[in-house]
Amino acid sequence: SNCGDWRRGAAILRETVARHPADVGLHLTLTDHAPLSPARGLTHGGRLPALSRLLPRALARGLPAAAVRDELRAQLDAFEDLWSAPPDYIDGHQHVHLLPTVREAVVDELRRRYPGGRVWVRDCVEPAPRCVKRGVSVPKALFISQLGRGLQRLGREAGLPMNEGFSGLHEFAAGRPFRARMQAFLSGLGARPLVHVHPGRVDAALLACDSLTAPREAELIYLAGDDFATDLAAEGLRLARFAELIAHTGRASSAPSANSGSIR
Incomplete structure (x- = not known):
């Protein structure tokens, strides 16, 4: 949802899913693209880092938890603003949802935002x-x-x-x-x-x-x-x-x- 294609293509996707039902989810993105939140301590030059920088920092428990949480929430907000519903699921671009600090943020936010197991996780x-x-x-x-x-x-x-x-x-x-x-x-x-x-x-x-x-x-x-x-x-x-x-x-x-x- 932090990509321009989502803003341009959500309406077309909605029409497609109406004809051919399918799950539509949030592809959480924490690498390479521009963030939707300030993401303080996470970005480099106004962009999210390459996976080669994010991965070792995550494994060393060095990711800023507040920035990860805020960016996740911003991407969920952007999804819902155009879809008018929660995502069916969450996964991660380059599997970032698996990483330490990110996985805790994902689980905590899903429990807070979508109680009752409404959204599934890859x-x-x-x-x-x-x-x-x-x-x-x-x-x-x-x-x-x-x-x-x-x-x-x-x-x-x-x-x-x-x-x-x-x-x-x-x-x-x-x-x-x-x-x-x-x-x-x-x-x-x-x-x-x-x-x-x-x-x-x-x-x-x-x-x-x-x-x-x-x-x-x-x-x-x-x-x-x-x-x-x-x-x-x-x-x-x-x-x-x-x-x-x-x-x-x-x-x-x-x-x-x-x-x-x-x-x-």
Whole structure:
């Protein structure tokens, strides 16, 4: 919501969702873009820092909690101003919602602002055996999963709705066709799985705000084509909104796994 595309595109997205219901969430952004709040102690030259600066500072417990909280609230305000409703979920650009200080702010704000578990949170924890078996960007998948354990613990304690099972992480390098990667991501999923994708069209607006470009079009071609439907059917899967997954599993918070731990 701190990107100009949100202000320009929210009305179009609303029309699309009215025809094709889908969850629409806040992609919390704490890197590279301009903040919506003063974000004192967090910005550099009026912009949010690169992930290469934010990550080590977060792991050292050095992020300014008040600035993180205020920026989260400002982005939620901006979302609601145009959407006239809370987001269905919250996740993070470059997975920043998993980071120490950020994860506490996310959980606290959701409990304060949306009581009763109205907004679900992306849980990026995936058991190590699944990551290894898929064989796609295994070090990245294991790192993100371990990083996510703190948020998973806080989310469970707060009773927040969360997915159970997370796949889709890869390096975006040319080589292995995206379909082959996606077939791996669709295998061996958890009870309430979320698959992470980045479809899109490359235009001037995207080039101006994001370095991830061409791989988005490859993902879009696959996801909009017949091969995706074929691969879903082969695994006995179908697309669903989060509320359907909750109804199917009969619970909102993800169940504890045998392989537990956290980066705190």
